[in-house]
Amino acid sequence: MMTCVRLCGRSTCAVLLVAALLVLTAAPAGALTVVDMLGREVKLAGPPRRIVSLVPSATELIYALGGEDRLVGRTDFCDYPPAAKDKPSVGGMVSPSLETIATLKPDLVIATTSGNRLETFTRLEQLGIAVYAVHAQRIAEMLDVTRRLAELTGRQAALGPLISGLESRLFAVANAVRPYPRPRVLYVLWPEPLLVPASRALLTELIGLAGGDSITANERGDYPRFSIEAAVARAPEVILLASHSGSGAPPIAKDKWERLVSLPAVKNKRVHAIDGNLAHRYGPRVVDGVETLARAIHPEAFR
Amino acid sequence: MTRRLVGALATLAAILLAVAVVAVFLGSARLSPLTVLRTLGGGAGADSTENIVILGLRLPRIAAAVLAGGALAVAGVGFQALTRNPLAEPSVLGVSAGASFGVVVGQLVGSSGALFDTVRVAAFGFGGALVAGAAVYLIASVHGTFPIQTLLLAGVIVGIFFGAAVTVLISLVDIDRLGGVVHWLLGNIAPLPARSLLVFAALAAAGFAAIVSQARELNVLALGEEAARQLGIDAERVKVQVFVAAALLTASVVAFAGPIGFVGLIVPHMLRLLLGPDNRLLVPTAMVGGGAFLLVADTIARNAVAPAELSVGIITSFFGAPFFVYLLRTRRGVL
Numbered sequence: 307m308m309t310c311v312r313l314c315g316r317s318t319c320a321v322l323l324v325a326a327l328l329v330l331t332a333a334p335a336g337a338l339t340v341v342d343m344l345g346r347e348v349k350l351a352g353p354p355r356r357i358v359s360l361v362p363s364a365t366e367l368i369y370a371l372g373g374e375d376r377l378v379g380r381t382d383f384c385d386y387p388p389a390a391k392d393k394p395s396v397g398g399m400v401s402p403s404l405e406t407i408a409t410l411k412p413d414l415v416i417a418t419t420s421g422n423r424l425e426t427f428t429r430l431e432q433l434g435i436a437v438y439a440v441h442a443q444r445i446a447e448m449l450d451v452t453r454r455l456a457e458l459t460g461r462q463a464a465l466g467p468l469i470s471g472l473e474s475r476l477f478a479v480a481n482a483v484r485p486y487p488r489p490r491v492l493y494v495l496w497p498e499p500l501l502v503p504a505s506r507a508l509l510t511e512l513i514g515l516a517g518g519d520s521i522t523a524n525e526r527g528d529y530p531r532f533s534i535e536a537a538v539a540r541a542p543e544v545i546l547l548a549s550h551s552g553s554g555a556p557p558i559a560k561d562k563w564e565r566l567v568s569l570p571a572v573k574n575k576r577v578h579a580i581d582g583n584l585a586h587r588y589g590p591r592v593v594d595g596v597e598t599l600a601r602a603i604h605p606e607a608f609r
Numbered sequence: 610m611t612r613r614l615v616g617a618l619a620t621l622a623a624i625l626l627a628v629a630v631v632a633v634f635l636g637s638a639r640l641s642p643l644t645v646l647r648t649l650g651g652g653a654g655a656d657s658t659e660n661i662v663i664l665g666l667r668l669p670r671i672a673a674a675v676l677a678g679g680a681l682a683v684a685g686v687g688f689q690a691l692t693r694n695p696l697a698e699p700s701v702l703g704v705s706a707g708a709s710f711g712v713v714v715g716q717l718v719g720s721s722g723a724l725f726d727t728v729r730v731a732a733f734g735f736g737g738a739l740v741a742g743a744a745v746y747l748i749a750s751v752h753g754t755f756p757i758q759t760l761l762l763a764g765v766i767v768g769i770f771f772g773a774a775v776t777v778l779i780s781l782v783d784i785d786r787l788g789g790v791v792h793w794l795l796g797n798i799a800p801l802p803a804r805s806l807l808v809f810a811a812l813a814a815a816g817f818a819a820i821v822s823q824a825r826e827l828n829v830l831a832l833g834e835e836a837a838r839q840l841g842i843d844a845e846r847v848k849v850q851v852f853v854a855a856a857l858l859t860a861s862v863v864a865f866a867g868p869i870g871f872v873g874l875i876v877p878h879m880l881r882l883l884l885g886p887d888n889r890l891l892v893p894t895a896m897v898g899g900g901a902f903l904l905v906a907d908t909i910a911r912n913a914v915a916p917a918e919l920s921v922g923i924i925t926s927f928f929g930a931p932f933f934v935y936l937l938r939t940r941r942g943v944l
Contacts, residue, residue, distance in 0.1 A: 398780050499797045499918065525917060531792060534800065535662045536916030539638035565802065568661040 343447075343454070344419065344439045354414035354436075354458055358407055360399060360426070361418045364440055365390050366589030367452050370468055373459025379410045386583070386591070404429055414438055414458065442588040443508050443528070445476070445515070451588070472593045476515060479600045482607040483517030491518035491603060492542035492571070495529055495582070497559040502532040512585055512592060516599035517607070518544060538566055544603050545571040548582035578602045610889065617884055617894050625675065625901040632671050632908040637915035638662045670800040673809065674907040674921070675900035677798060677866045678876070680813040680858040682899025685873020686891050687820045687855035690827040691848055692755040695878060696936060699738075699859040700870035702760075703767030707741020708734040708856075708863035709794065710771040713778050715864075727805050727864070731812060734860035741767050742856050753834060796869035796922025798907045805865065812861035817896055819854035823847050824888040831886065869903070869922045871929020876902050878936065 336352040358379035359365040365384035368377050380393045381402060394410065396402040399421045407415065407430065415430055415437045430437050438458065442448045449469055456465035491513050495501040503509035504525035513520045521540040522532060547558045563569075563577050571577055580602060585595030601608050634645050644659055653659040681699060688697040688704075699705045715733030749755050749763035779790055801809065820827075826847045829837045834844045862869065876899045877891060884890045906924040913919055 400780065496792070498799050499792045499920070501792065527917075531797075531918040531920070533637040533911065533916045533918050535666045536637035538658060538662055538666065541658065562802070565665065566661050567656050568658040573656075 340438070340458070342437075342439045343441055343451070346439065348414075348436050348438050350436055351413065353460055354412075356410065356412045357414050357416060357459065358396060358410055358412040359384060359416045360396070360402055360422050361416055361440060362386070362399075363442070363448075363587040363589035364416045364418070364451065364455060366587065366591060367455050368459060370590040371452070371456050371459060371461040371464045373455065373461040373464075376459050378412060379407060386589070402426060404433070407435070408433060416440060416455075416458075443506055444511055445508075445588075445592065448508075448588040448592060452590075468590070472590060475593050476596060479516060479596050483600055483604045486517060486604050486607055488517055488519045489543035489576075489603060490521050490540065490570075491544045491546060492521050492537050492540075493546045493548070493580075494563075495548050495586075497547070497562060500532045500534050500537065501529050502537070504528060504530050508588055508592065509585055512596050512599055513603070515596050516603050518599070518603040538569060541568075541570055543570045543574070543576060545569070545577045546580045546599070546602055547577065548586070549579050610887070613884070614890055614893065617890060618897060621894055621897040621901065625897055625904070628901050628904050628908070629671055629675070632674075632904055633663065633667050635908055635912050636662065636667055637912070666800045669802070669806060670798055670907070670911075671904060672806055673801045673866065674798045674904045676806070676809050676813050677862045677869065678872055678899040678901070678903025678906075679896040680816060680862050680899070681869060681872035681903070682876035682895035683817050683820055683892055684855040684858035684862075685899075686877045686888065686895045687851045687858070688873070689877060690831065690888055691851055691855070692749075692760055693831060694755055694757060694760055695881070696757065696761065696874065696933070697755075697764075698871065698873040699855070699862075700768070700868060701874065701933075702742065702745050702764040703769075703771060704738050704742045704745070704856060704859050705863055705868040705870065706768040706771035706775070707744075708738035708860040709868045710741075710774045710778075711735065711737025711860065712864050713775055713790070717778060727808055731808070731861055731864035734864040735857055737771070738856040738860040738863070739853070741771055742852060746852070792920060793867045795920035796867040796925070797910070797918075797920045798866050798903075801865060809861055809865045812857060816854045816858035816861070817892070819857075820851055821892045823851055824892050827851065827888040828886075831888075867920075867922065869925055871925045871933065872899055872903055872906075874936075875925075875929055875932050878932075 338350050338352070340348050340350065342348050355376055356378045357368070357376050359368060359377060360381055362381065362384045365377070365380050366386055368374055369387050369390060374389070377393055379396045380390055381399050382395050382397060383399055384390050394406070396406040396410070400423060412435060415435055417427060417437050417439055419439060419441050427437050427439070440451045440454065442451050452469060453465060456462050493503050493509055493513060495503060502522040502525070503520060504522055504527045506528040510520050510523045521537065521542050525532065545563055547560060547563070549558055558579055560577060560579065564572055566572055580598060584591050584598050633649070634642055640659060640662065645663060647653060648659040648663040685698045688699065688702060689695055691697070711733040712730055715730040745760070745763045745767050748766065749760040751759060775794065826837070826842050829840055829842055830844060830847060837844045877895055880891055880894050880898055884894065903921070903925070907921045910919040910921040910924050
């Protein structure tokens with residue numbers, strides 16, 4: 307029962323109590339009910355032993371927690387750590403193969419609302435496979451996901467060291483950049499059409515932690531299309547161009563930005579490429595992402 | 610004829626100019642009309658923000674919108690004359706979808722020098738457009754004619770096929786890049802660099818020249834291939850030339866701006882209402898009128914939700930889809 311209590315969020319005490327009563331009175335021995343990040347009850351026959359992750363960041367977190375022996379499947383995009391590629395893949399995030407998932411006989415599938423489809427949730431549940439939803443748009447939520455995954459994989463012992471390690475690194479970055487003025491930063495997620503991180507994006511928080519002020523931080527949504535001339539008018543002092551792994555060439559288009567000679571960032575040669583994989587996924591590597599962003603935004607702080 | 614053409618062209622050019630003037634003053638960077646005028650007159654420093662915004666971003670984007678709109682409208686006139694069907698249009702016929710597939714393949718097979726890239730991507734798009742167009746032609750042709758239902762169905766089928774092929778390619782792409790590709794597929798006008806604009810203009814001019822030079826032959830063809838043959842016109846050669854040129858126009862727009870629907874439907878139809886069915890009038894006026902139309906749509910896309918942006922393809926579809934239904938319902942007897 308402790309498992310259940312710790313897995314549940316503060317706001318779901320009532321649900322939790324009911325769930326606890328149900329488990330105590332009716333369920334077979336070892337069965338438990340957990341509440342996922344959408345507030346849905348997920349019934350499990352016991353602590354999950356065979357987990358399929360449809361979320362690359364969750365896959366990374368499970369490895370960081372050392373719970374990978376319980377991971378039996380992943381998606382094509384779960385490419386980190388490299389060892390994850392040794393696990394069988396169930397296909398992409400949008401349309402994973404339900405057959406492949408079923409043949410892996412998972413007792414739990416980790417899914418997300420941003421990237422997976424609702425249809426996948428319902429189909430899996432129709433097949434009698436428990437689905438646990440995670441989502442994170444803030445570092446605090448990422449740490450919450452980490453806690454939940456530690457419980458689900460029985461790796462509570464690894465949780466404390468992992469989180470305190472991540473937190474102390476974030477603290478170190480905050481200390482390093484604090485003495486310096488915060489430059490206006492334009493982060494280019496995609497150059498054509500221009501996509502930028504807005505108020506709901508994890509990246510906006512990361513840029514702030516790295517000591518920059520994102521010029522698109524107050525736009526609505528997560529990654530909206532944005533007008534280039536509005537970006538130019540806001541005179542960014544640092545421009546960060548995300549590179550993307552995967553098939554094909556990364557569309558960084560550095561020359562396109564360097565033509566905008568009126569920008570302080572261009573005059574001062576502050577147009578940098580950034581490895582997007584570090585900062586776009588809310589896995590443990592977001593802290594690497596914050597460090598990379600901080601080095602790009604404040605090179606003077608890391609000499 | 611010449612006098613009507615000159616009159617129509619002058620009117621449309623005046624409209625285009627007026628729209629362009631409005632477009633150059635509107636944008637998410639808040640610049641006063643006076644600043645805009647001074648910048649246009651060369652009064653702003655070469656490195657100033659005003660200069661970059663007006664001369665580096667707004668004017669190239671206006672040029673790209675005009676080129677894309679003109680090319681799409683001329684391609685529309687070409688396809689309509691070929692199939693003798695007023696509903697034929699690059700996106701309705703699935704030719705845009707074929708070009709999109711080609712362009713996505715072209716983008717995925719690697720990249721190096723910027724100019725070479727543009728040409729290579731356009732070439733892949735051209736290949737895709739030709740394959741899709743040929744497929745529609747073969748599916749829909751019944752003894753050299755194109756019954757409306759068959760043609761529309763063939764276009765839908767080919768469009769779905771290439772749309773699916775694009776989806777397959779996208780599913781191989783990392784989730785982080787997905788947003789970029791998906792937005793590109795909605796169609797959007799970019800402030801192209803000068804070299805790309807030149808390539809775009811050259812492709813559009815080639816396609817335009819190839820179709821406008823056959824305008825008289827297309828008029829005769831409208832009377833039937835037998836009539837054309839009696840007048841000494843090589844119908845097959847005319848059809849191939851116009852088909853290849855229209856595919857080239859479509860592919861160049863898809864390569865530089867993404868698939869934008871319905872421009873090739875709305876503009877030729879409006880011009881036909883005003884000027885009649887003469888292709889010698891329609892082809893040149895479609896170039897100018899299409900440019901003005903897409904420039905209006907792109908100015909809306911740029912400013913409606915500023916500083917965020919909409920895809921211009923969404924705007925044209927918003928106007929175009931109801932217009933398509935209107936044509937289908939009211940012109941049934943004629944079709």
